[in-house]
Amino acid sequence: MTETKRIYLDYAATAPMLDAARKACAEGFEHWANPSSPHADGRAAQAMLENARRRFSDALGWDGDVIFTSGASEAIRIALTRSKPVIQYISPVEHDVVLRFAQNARAIPVDSNGLVVPANLNHLLKSVDETAMVAIQSVNNETGVIQDLDALAKVVRDRGCYLLADCSQSIGKMPLPDADLIVVAGHKFGGPPGVGALLVRDLRLLEADGGQEQGYRSGTQNLPYIMGMTAALETPANWAGRASELRQHLDDAIRKEGGSVIADKAPRIATIASYHMPGVAANTQLIKFDMAGFSVSAGSACSSGTLKTSHVLEAMGTDPQIAREVIRVSIGRDTSRAHIYAFIDKWKSIFAESRRS
Numbered sequence: 022m023t024e025t026k027r028i029y030l031d032y033a034a035t036a037p038m039l040d041a042a043r044k045a046c047a048e049g050f051e052h053w054a055n056p057s058s059p060h061a062d063g064r065a066a067q068a069m070l071e072n073a074r075r076r077f078s079d080a081l082g083w084d085g086d087v088i089f090t091s092g093a094s095e096a097i098r099i100a101l102t103r104s105k106p107v108i109q110y111i112s113p114v115e116h117d118v119v120l121r122f123a124q125n126a127r128a129i130p131v132d133s134n135g136l137v138v139p140a141n142l143n144h145l146l147k148s149v150d151e152t153a154m155v156a157i158q159s160v161n162n163e164t165g166v167i168q169d170l171d172a173l174a175k176v177v178r179d180r181g182c183y184l185l186a187d188c189s190q191s192i193g194k195m196p197l198p199d200a201d202l203i204v205v206a207g208h209k210f211g212g213p214p215g216v217g218a219l220l221v222r223d224l225r226l227l228e229a230d231g232g233q234e235q236g237y238r239s240g241t242q243n244l245p246y247i248m249g250m251t252a253a254l255e256t257p258a259n260w261a262g263r264a265s266e267l268r269q270h271l272d273d274a275i276r277k278e279g280g281s282v283i284a285d286k287a288p289r290i291a292t293i294a295s296y297h298m299p300g301v302a303a304n305t306q307l308i309k310f311d312m313a314g315f316s317v318s319a320g321s322a323c324s325s326g327t328l329k330t331s332h333v334l335e336a337m338g339t340d341p342q343i344a345r346e347v348i349r350v351s352i353g354r355d356t357s358r359a360h361i362y363a364f365i366d367k368w369k370s371i372f373a374e375s376r377r378s
Contacts, residue, residue, distance in 0.1 A: 027314045028360045032209075032353030033162055033190060033293050034318055038249070039211035039354075045252035046213060049245025056242050057233060070244055073251045077218065080254045081197055088219040088234045089247050093189045093206035094118045096219035099238065100185050100202045101156070103228045108153040110145065112137050113336035114166075115158055116187060120332070123156070134287035135164055135337045139172040146180040153182045159198055160190040163320045163333045163349055164284045165293030167191075170198035183226060189217075193258050194290065201226060210258070211354070212250035216243055264352045265291035267361045271350065274365045278372060283347060284337070293351045297343050298368065301375045306348050309371050315364060318349050 029037075038046075049069070054062035056070045074087050090096045093116075101109065101122040111119060111126040114135045129137055129145060137157055146153065155177045160167050170186060177184045186200035193210035197203060203220035207213060221227065224235065231239035268291045272282050275296050283295035298306055303319040310317050320331040334344040350364065 027316060028363055029316045030350045030352065030356065030360065030364060031316045031318050032356075033349065033351035035208045035214060036211050036353050037355070038208075038213055039253045039256050041256050042212050042249040042253040046245045046249035049248040052244065056244060066244055070242055070247065073244075073247050077247075077251045077254060080251070081192070081220070083197060083203075083220050085220055085222045086224050086235070088221060088237050089242055090217045090219055090234075090238060091215055091240070091243070092208075092217040093187070093204050094217075095238075096204045096206075096217050097187065098122050099219055099227065100204065101154070103230060103237070104154050104183070104185075104202070104226055105228060106152045106154040106183060106226075108149060108151050110153055110155045110182075112157045112168075114161055114164075114333045115156060116162055116189070117332070119156055119158075119187060126156075129155070129157070131336055133338050134284040135161055135166045135333060136287055137168055137173055139169065139176050142173060143176045143180070146176065146182060149180065149182065153180075154185055155182050156185040156187070158187040158190075159195065160188075160290045160293070161333060162190050162293070163331060164287075164295050164337075165190075165289040165291075165351075166284045167195075167288040167290055169288075170200065174199045190293065191290065193254060194261065194292065207246065207250035207253065210253055211256065212253035213246045216246035216250050218250075258354075260354050261291060264356070267352055267356060267358065268292070268294055270358075271296075271361050271365065275368065278365075278369050280368070280372070283334070283339070292353065293349065295347050295349045296368075297347050298372055298375075299343075299346065301346055301371060303346055303348050306346075306371060310348075310364075310367060313367050315367060317364075318351075319347065320349060 052066050054066040056067040097118050109123055109126040110129050111123045112129045174184050183201040185202040186198045187204045189206040189209050192205050201222045205218040207216040229236035281297045330344045
């Protein structure tokens, strides 16, 4: 019996490693010395590390500092727990990790599409007497909604505050925002898991507390994975137009069949979308899709194993019943029309079955 090949539509959780990243990792494994060691082997590893750092910055067009981390979560922890501004403002649709590390943060309201309105943020920051750190993601990991970070960054700067942008879902797909701190996750764009970076405009914004990465991070740098992440970032992303076409076709089909698209009035990245199937619990959908060979999710991969309603949809004011019936589909380099057509057919089948019963 031939096993049916699965269709992977969960790229927002993690993307498969690119061949260029695998090759770069393999090269890094051949140079296993500690970059902090003073001997010739260590100096050679340090030179490779700094070469990767320069290439990484060049690929992003970043002229600030780069702190390599074990992933986006560590980058967020450093940004939120080691930044000098004591007051923090956090949008309520941020990734779970941001909400976890935020220290007595004040919430920034969002509208029904999950967008931070610049005028509302300006009004909120008017009352701030001290310098504050403002955390707003570039692209929501559940809905794909794109924040207007250009406008929001101007508000933050005009109020004498600093902007932290979680760009885990937009790096390699969109230009960098004008932020003071930017979070990168390597496994979201074809690099290996377990590596990321914190881009820092001015290191004086952070308190140093480590032994590596100019004193801002503790732990031996993962040179092979850093090289793999850098190679993935340098690989051209020439599939954005195809992703946009596929997502639009999926949106149209879901609406036509009686479902709805979450935040469909907002600007959304082409690679992420959330869909509501009326009357069918998200967990039921996930089980049925999984049994049929489709990998999709309900909300963030970090919280999809729980039964909690999505905090993102809750912050948007989504009806709790609807929120419990929403799944996320995310598109990547290898997604084809055939994959999307097959998913639509299965979505229709699950929905029709639920109505019959």
